Amino acid sequence: MATKITGYQTELLAHIEFIGRFYGVVSRADLMQRFDISEASATRTFQRYNSIAPDNLIYKPNIRRYEWQDNASPVIEVSINKCLSTLTDGFGDSFARTTDKPFAVKNSLFHVNLDILAGITRAIKRKYPIAINYLSKSSPQGAKRQIVPHSIADSGLRWHVRGFDRKHNEFRDFVINRVNSLDPCKGDGIFPHEQRAADDAWNTIVELEIQPHPRLSNIAPMIEFEYQMNSGILKKQVRAALAGYLLDSWNIDASTDASLLGDHIMLHLKNTENVQFPGKRLAPGICDDSI
Secondary structure (H helix, E strand, C coil), X not given: CHHHCCHHHHHHHHHHHHHHHHHCEECHHHHHHHHCCCHHHXXXXXXXXXXXXXXXXXXXXXXXXXXECCCCCCCCCECHHHHHHHHHHCCCCCCECCCCCCCCXXXXXXXXXXXXXXHHHHHHHHCCCEEEEECCCCCCCCEEEEEEEEEEEECCCCEEEEEEECCCCEEEEEEHHHEEEEEECCCXXXXXXXXXXXXXXXXXXXXXXEEECHHHHHHHHHHHHHCCCECCEEXXXXXXXXXXXXXXXXCEECCCCCCCCCCCCCEEECCCCCCCCCCHHHCCCCCHHHC
């Protein structure tokens, strides 16, 4: 239906749908602040959206906002990459899908499921648990979990949701594309120990000292230039919960003796003996019995 509406109006409608779909609630103020339009213009835009998709948004007088319905069907076709960048970096240029040929591309094996992602982000914004069916190595057909999500993160290879796992009574990461069903648990409360403030691994920042791999001393200047190192070191501060993913995705040798070989291994974690974090076993060169 959105193809019947062009240009600026499409952007207004896309913004309504994005905020509602990923944040759970949307108001006229969201449009007014984003596009610097009048209240009357915002009202007309909501009326137009509701004429296109009457069952997607329901006005809630008690919160003076429109609430996205769990059975809603998006009507604006969007760019997946733009949705993800908006969730991580905030609003910028248009996130409606463009037809221009890009001169920059992102290499990926797959896209994240936007319907599952939206169910997760709504739960984060509105602070309620979700029941998921999660596929894992131990349960390849899926197993029921109830989690309290607080953040999403790109590991460099896949998108994860970070949250409190009520089955194991601890904070864990879940690959979003391994979630094949999701149900909101809006009536359930969340407890202080399940919230982001209680997630020590998420709230702790570790500093990784990354250097050119010692076996590549002949091309170290090139590596130092490429990675913008200072005095041969790139100091990277990262959440402890995400450090293992970063080392894995960039093939950074974390062994104490810098013993890994291969053309893809160009970097080494210089301070590997002094820095510890959950998930370090994910790093190249680390064995479970060495941490």
